[in-house]
Amino acid sequence: MKSDKRKKRKKSFPLRLVIVLLILIAASVLVVLSEDILNIEIPNPFVKTEKTAYSTAILRQVRDISRLNTIEFIYKSVFPWDLIDENTDWEKLTARYQAGERLTAREFEMLSVLGISSEAGINLLDDNYSFAVITARIKAGFDFSGTIFEDPESDPETATESVIIDSETGIIRLKLPPAVITEIIIEDADSSNYEYPDLDISPQQWKTLTSILSGILEAEAEKRKITQIAEIRGREMLKNLLEAAGYSEVIFIE
Amino acid sequence: MMKKYKVVFSMMTVLLITFQSCSSPEPRTTASLELSIRSILEMPTCEQIYRDIVYIGEEQRVLFIKTLDKRLLFSVDIIIQAGIAQTDKIRITMKDGMDGAKAGAVVTIPKAEILYADADERTIEQYFIKEWGGEISRLDYYDEINRKKEELIREAEEGGLLERAEVNAEQLIRNFLTLADVDVIEFRKAADEI
Numbered sequence: 001m002k003s004d005k006r007k008k009r010k011k012s013f014p015l016r017l018v019i020v021l022l023i024l025i026a027a028s029v030l031v032v033l034s035e036d037i038l039n040i041e042i043p044n045p046f047v048k049t050e051k052t053a054y055s056t057a058i059l060r061q062v063r064d065i066s067r068l069n070t071i072e073f074i075y076k077s078v079f080p081w082d083l084i085d086e087n088t089d090w091e092k093l094t095a096r097y098q099a100g101e102r103l104t105a106r107e108f109e110m111l112s113v114l115g116i117s118s119e120a121g122i123n124l125l126d127d128n129y130s131f132a133v134i135t136a137r138i139k140a141g142f143d144f145s146g147t148i149f150e151d152p153e154s155d156p157e158t159a160t161e162s163v164i165i166d167s168e169t170g171i172i173r174l175k176l177p178p179a180v181i182t183e184i185i186i187e188d189a190d191s192s193n194y195e196y197p198d199l200d201i202s203p204q205q206w207k208t209l210t211s212i213l214s215g216i217l218e219a220e221a222e223k224r225k226i227t228q229i230a231e232i233r234g235r236e237m238l239k240n241l242l243e244a245a246g247y248s249e250v251i252f253i254e
Numbered sequence: 255m256m257k258k259y260k261v262v263f264s265m266m267t268v269l270l271i272t273f274q275s276c277s278s279p280e281p282r283t284t285a286s287l288e289l290s291i292r293s294i295l296e297m298p299t300c301e302q303i304y305r306d307i308v309y310i311g312e313e314q315r316v317l318f319i320k321t322l323d324k325r326l327l328f329s330v331d332i333i334i335q336a337g338i339a340q341t342d343k344i345r346i347t348m349k350d351g352m353d354g355a356k357a358g359a360v361v362t363i364p365k366a367e368i369l370y371a372d373a374d375e376r377t378i379e380q381y382f383i384k385e386w387g388g389e390i391s392r393l394d395y396y397d398e399i400n401r402k403k404e405e406l407i408r409e410a411e412e413g414g415l416l417e418r419a420e421v422n423a424e425q426l427i428r429n430f431l432t433l434a435d436v437d438v439i440e441f442r443k444a445a446d447e448i
Contacts, residue, residue: 003346007354009286013446034343046316046317047314047315047316047318048314048315049312049313049314049315049322050311050312050313050314051311051312052309052310052311052312053308053309053310053311053394053397053398053401054308054309054401055306055308055309055334055398055399055401056305056307057306057402057405057406058304058305059302059303059304059305059306059413060303060304060305060331061302062300062301062302062303062418063300063301063302063303063334064299064300064303064418064422065298065299065300065335065337065422066299066337066422066426067297067299067337068295068296068297068341069294069295069296069297069298070293070294070295071292071294072291072292072293072294073290073291074290074291074292077269089292100342132392135274139294142429144426145324148429148433149426149429149430149433150426152429152433154430159433161431163434164432165377165435170364172434174434182298185370185372186372186375187372188372188373188396188399188400188403189392189393189396190393190397190400191393191396191397194393196394197394198393199391200257200389200390200391200392201391201392202326202380202390202393203326203328203330203378203380203383204297204378204380204382204383205295206375206378206392207375207376207378207380208426210375211376211408212377224291226291229291233293233295237262237295237341237342238430241346241430242434244345244346244348244361245346245348245431245434246436247434
């Protein structure tokens, strides 16, 4: 009888051990879930982390500007994939560069992107899945800074040539400065709304990257003729204002 | 006995499946580019430019042994721009002058507001960077820049940026109308009209 009981106890021991282990695993899973769902950080007594983030700003300049923006071109770009030409033979390009061959401006840009991508941990020569999504805004319209519209007294002769009024017919002829790209804004990333994986890149590398991207975006905006669209919209707005001021017709002269 | 082992096996399977679902999600990838052209009518008339000097540091030790040491110091200009955001709400009403005087314009314009606050990447100056045991990422320093931006917007507003932007906008419109031989009698804020 006693030996039977001992045998039963021996057989039930591994089962009890397994059940205890399963309970511990379940408890660990609950702890992990609590961290994720309830955003509770369970401190690790063996690891000590110290983070510092500090900045101080001084007012450098107050600048008066005179612009009328009438159109905005919003572009979302994926770095580095949007900056590179699809069929680039990277090995051939780097070999040509190392051999001292003459490269085009575009090829130098591509090598810069290759270099920055590599430093950012994205090796374009191998399969890689790192990227950064960048949103840029390009605004276009009129910049009246330094013109008679900012200061009518600055150049009376130009004022006379740029604004011609026919009081009898109520027609005004107006010469505006050409529409231009007035702002290129690379939106600042924010961890509260940037949901993609972060990119390891220094501020200096980021500066180079955004400089290349700005040039590309400006060219893209000009290709889409946004300055022409901006000019049409701006003229329309000014025409409405002058007609409200009593003019029967507003003619824009080149 | 077999029944007990079946129960244990089922529990283990359930737990394994639970663990699988606890693993980190796959990173998202973009499906397509977004590209849009948006009509706006805004009149920027004033900017304040701040020089922001940023320091980021992170150190980690495991049982007194240093495993991570990241430090970064750089500066960047932050631009706070103000002006009239909805220029299409500018209204001109002509009023007859007194005693046969020339008619003048009453101009209604919206209040000035902050048009944008943004770090100008062209002005980044990196003084030093140390990456030992890990790399500094973009959001590490952009979160600090964004935090500072909120502070600078408040400072700019308290310093009179919006009032200056309004004065500049009124002057620009007045210049325009003066060149068109239209006298401006009065400027009103769009809210005053309600």
